[in-house]
Amino acid sequence: MRHWCTAFLLLLAVSLVLVACQPASRVHFIAEGQPATLAEWGVLRVEDGWLRLNEGVVPYDLNTPLFSDYAHKLRTVWMPVGTVATYQPDRSFDFPVGTILSKTFYYPLPAGKAWDGKSVARTPPSSSLLEGEALDLAKVRLIETRLLVHRAEGWVALPYVWNDAQTEATLKRTGELVTLDLVDAQGAREAANYQVPDQNQCGGCHITDNKSRKLLPIGLKARHLNRDFEYAAGRDNQLAHLARVGYLSGVPAQPPRLADAADARASLDARARAYLDINCGHCHSATGPAITSGLWLDAGTQDRLKLGFCKQPIAAGKGTGDRMHDIVPGRAEASIFDFRMDSKDPAIMMPELGRSVVHREGVELIRAWINAQPGSCDAANETDIQPPPAV
Secondary structure (H helix, E strand, C coil): HHHHHHHHHHHEEEEEEEEHCCCCCCCCCCCCCCCCCHHCCCCCCCCCCEECCCCCCCCCCCCCCCCCCCCCEEEEEECCCCEEECCCCCCCCCCCCCCCEEEEEEEECCCCCCCCCCCEECCCCCCCCCCCEEECCCCEEEEEEEEEEECCCCCEEEEEEEEECCCCCEEECCCCEEEEEEEEECCCCEEEEEECCCCCHHHHCCCCCCCCCCCCCCCHHHHHHCCEEEECCCEEEEEHHHHCCEEEEEECCCCCCCCCCCCCCCCHHHHHHHHHHHCCCCCCCCCCCHHCCCCCCCCCCCCCCCCCCCCCCCCCHHHHHHECECCCCCCHHHHHHHHHCCCCCCCCCCCCCCCCCCCHHEEEEHHHHCCCCCCCCCCHHHEEEHCCCCC
C-alpha cells in the first residue's frame, strides 16, 4: 500500500510540473456558435493585474486611428499555424479562415486616480499605456473587446463587455450603453455615452462592399499598417514584422503609407486625407454603403467633386445646416462637412456611428484643411476650382 501511495504521489507531482510548463493559455478558434465569454477564445488573459496577449497573438496599431469617443484601442491578429494572409495593395489583406481579430477599447484613468465608476482620461491615442504588449489594469478602464472572426461562411462580429472587476468580458449581442466622464489634463469634464454596438450595428462600418454586403476588416490595409510598433522584443515595422512571423506574404519593397493625422510634421493635406480615409472612407467610397451620396472620401479618390468640393448634397434637410455645399474652399463655416463633424445630434452628426462626443482635434484639422483650399463655389467660378494636392 505504501509503495502504491508513493507511486501515486510521484505521478501527481510529475503531472503538476508538466501542467506548469504548458503555456498559460492557448487561442481557440471556434468555428460555430457564439461563446458567452471572451476567455473561451483564449486571445487575451488577465494575469496578476495585467491584460496580456496569449501565444501567437500579434498586436498592431494604425497610422491614424478611427475616432471612438477618445477610447484607446489594443488591436491584435491571430491565425492558425500554417496559414498566412495575402498582401493586397489597396484593400484589407486576404486573411484565411480561422483568423481572429480583436480590438479592446479602454481608457487611461486620470493621473493618480483610482476607478470611481465613471471618470476616465481624455488623452490622444499616441499616449498609449501598452507596456511590453500588456496593459496594467490599475491604470486603465477596460470597456469592451470586439472580435472579428473569419469563419467558413465569412466574417462574424462578436462584442464582449468587461465586468466591473476587469476579470472577464461577456458577450452582449444587443450592445450596451456605458456612461463615462471624459476628464482632460486641466480637470474639465465632458459626459460621454459610450455605445457598445450590437451585432447588426457592426455592419454599419464593416460592410465596406455594398454589393456583397459582407463584413470585412477595415484597418488592416497596408497604408494604415505601414509604421513602427514597440513590440515586447523591440521596435519594428509592422508589415515587416507580420511577414517575419509568417502572418503575411507578398509585401512589396515600398508599400503605401498614410500620415499620422496628429503628426504636425506631415503636410496639412496628408493629415486631413488620412483622417477622412480611416473615419469616412470605408463607407464613402466607390464600393461603400454611401456610394449613392456621390461623396467618396477614401485615400485613392482625387476627383474634386467626389471629394465634396462645391458638391451639393444628394438629400437636403437638417443634416445640411442650410449650407449649400459639402466643402466650400476657404470657408469651413459655410461647409456641410464642418457642420456635421461639429455636431452631437444623431440626426446630423458624421460619422453617424461610434461616437457621442465631438472629436475636437479632428474638427480643427478638417476645418484648417478646408480653409487652406483655393477656389470658389460662385456659379461663375465653379470650373476654376483647383483640386486638392495628391496625397
